[in-house]
Amino acid sequence: MQNPILATDSYKHSHFLQYPPEARAISSYGESRANDFADEVLFLGLQPFLIDYLGTAVTASHVEEAAAICAAHGVPFNREGWDLIVREHGGYLPVEVSALEEGRMVPTSVPLFQVVNTDERMPWLATFIETALLRAVWYPTTVGTLSRKCKSVIAAGLEKTSDDPAGQLPFKLHDFGARGVSSGESAALGGMAHLVNFSGTDTLEGIMAARRYYGAEMPGFSIPAAEHSTMTSWGQAREAAAYENMLDSFDGEGALVAVVSDSYDLDAAVANIWGGSLKDKVLSRKGTLVVRPDSGDPVETPARTLARLWDIFGGTTNAKGYRVLDPHVRVIQGDGMNAGSIARLVARLVADGFAIDNIAFGMGGGLLQQVDRDTLRFAMKANAMRDACGVWHDVMKDPATDPGKASKAGRQAVIKENGRLVARRLDAVDPDADLLRPVWRNGELLVRHSFDDLRARSWPQG
Structure with missing residues (x-):
């Protein structure tokens, strides 16, 4: 269970063939949607994911094993992409993760994190890690x-x-x-x-x-x-x-x-x-x-x-x-x-x-144990695509059969308004006011929270 290439849903292995040919980067965000359990969530669990999953370098052996498994399993395998990651990136996924501070109480429907690929040859990466990333965050956040x-x-x-x-x-x-x-x-x-x-x-x-x-x-x-x-x-x-x-x-x-x-x-x-x-x-x-x-x-x-x-x-x-x-x-x-x-x-x-x-x-x-992903209605969705000219295009879903599943369009920012965190489009706010700050980039942990930090933020005194 230690191969990071296989810590995903089977169908993710076919997605590198599905994005538009002009796609160079995909942005994706995660949030707890409005639900009946809580109006705010205690954001936890991202740092363990960064340390254990993104901090594990993909090796040639991982690639060989994943290629064999996918072939026998009946799904495509992006051999070229994974070989590039091993050869040119030292096995570390070329992605940037921005996030709110862990330990914060965050209103539902406000993004907790946002992911984008940093290598333009790999726009499929930001959504490829959805399974492991969402699983890493929804459970400790819900508990x-x-x-x-x-x-x-x-x-x-x-x-x-x-x-x-x-x-x-x-x-x-x-x-x-x-x-x-x-x-x-x-x-x-x-x-x-x-x-x-x-x-x-x-x-x-x-x-x-x-x-x-x-x-x-x-x-x-x-x-x-x-x-x-x-x-x-x-x-x-x-x-x-x-x-x-x-x-x-x-x-x-x-x-x-x-x-x-x-x-x-x-x-x-x-x-x-x-x-x-x-x-x-x-x-x-x-x-x-x-x-x-x-x-x-x-x-x-x-x-x-x-x-x-x-x-x-x-x-x-x-x-x-x-x-x-x-x-x-x-x-x-x-x-x-x-x-x-x-x-x-x-x-x-x-x-x-x-x-x-x-x-x-x-x-x-x-x-x-008596919690699941639907307790706080967690979801991770693509919200923007950058093309070969460097232009970001909105990406969203808006199902007529369930408006509650509509996703956010455009690169997201989180700012504080009247003392409360709210979601806004990144292109509509001062970037310095955005509380979604880079915490991981290309194999490097940029911010490390202590347990005392989490406790202090989760239950502020005075």
């Missing part, structure tokens, strides 16, 4: 947008109920999605996108991606936590002993340990074990026990668990008038969480008089 949508809901709950909303927010949504995605690469890119918004994760691939592509040192953290196998292996008769072992094994000043507590009977475990035989031990520890309900209604069950823990362990009322559990006890709800259920659970706890400090949320497949 990041979803994660940030949840962040906005949780942040509003904290602002209303917490004395320290900024300090609480980074660890309020935890990524449990590694096992629920289609590949390790998905775990890496999706997990990395979530970490732009939050610092809690169990997806180690996401941490490694943030380190590799954006120079992060340690962008995500986790805690010791039980799973059902480690609890049920003790047997139901020794459930209390299994819990006690967790308390003894993972204690320390400021330490947290999460214990799944629904292996048999959640309500009984809360009342009779955590609030019964182990209550004194819980209160005598230096660290914090995080009780995890893992079944039942995703709103009612954690709300009920939190209320019972309050009855047992008590707590304080903060300056905003909301109840905060004794610091030795907290709750995490990781089952059935999505943007909608998180919003309902936050509303329920606020209505019950509890600060959102008391709970953390976890998402698995709902965060990293």
Whole structure:
């Protein structure tokens, strides 16, 4: 799967024969079209594509393999073009990529990036890379947008109920999605996108991606936590002993340990074990026990668990008038969480008089897998062709059967008007005002964003 010539749709290999003979350059842009999920998107994922895909030089061996595959597969192969890339460009695709800054919140229907070939013999290149480029961007952008949508809901709950909303927010949504995605690469890119918004994760691939592509040192953290196998292996008769072992094994000043507590009977475990035989031990520890309900209604069950823990362990009322559990006890709800259920659970706890400090949320497949290219209606379309005389001609589609799929005509620019990003024709604006800036040209990365850059842009403070 490492041959960049084959990281495309089959039909792309026939497109070099389809452009007009006068074509010297094709410009193509990518955007999230208007959709029902979000009005703005968190732009992420271009830099990994530049580093891994465009940063991989095509070799003669790649060309030989691709030629054989295409011949057997039944599609044409542009042997002359790929040989030129290897011989004259050192294997690096002669393209320029311009883009907005990653980490920005960008309104839908505003171009995120624009690609054009730099070798006039290869006008087919800008659209040839569509498959790999669009795939690289739509997925982390969609996961990041979803994660940030949840962040906005949780942040509003904290602002209303917490004395320290900024300090609480980074660890309020935890990524449990590694096992629920289609590949390790998905775990890496999706997990990395979530970490732009939050610092809690169990997806180690996401941490490694943030380190590799954006120079992060340690962008995500986790805690010791039980799973059902480690609890049920003790047997139901020794459930209390299994819990006690967790308390003894993972204690320390400021330490947290999460214990799944629904292996048999959640309500009984809360009342009779955590609030019964182990209550004194819980209160005598230096660290914090995080009780995890893992079944039942995703709103009612954690709300009920939190209320019972309050009855047992008590707590304080903060300056905003909301109840905060004794610091030795907290709750995490990781089952059935999505943007909608998180919003309902936050509303329920606020209505019950509890600060959102008391709970953390976890998402698995709902965060990293239950999205697709149509969630944010991503598309990449050709928008202009330059002829042999150097004149740019508009290129666009405008299907009568679906006006919503109309594409933009002409080379695009993105400018700021009244504090908001808008798309304009490049030939109608001051080029210096265009925020689509070159980030890659002919094998060279021109701009490198850090992970701190992404976080700062995605959630500006002050």
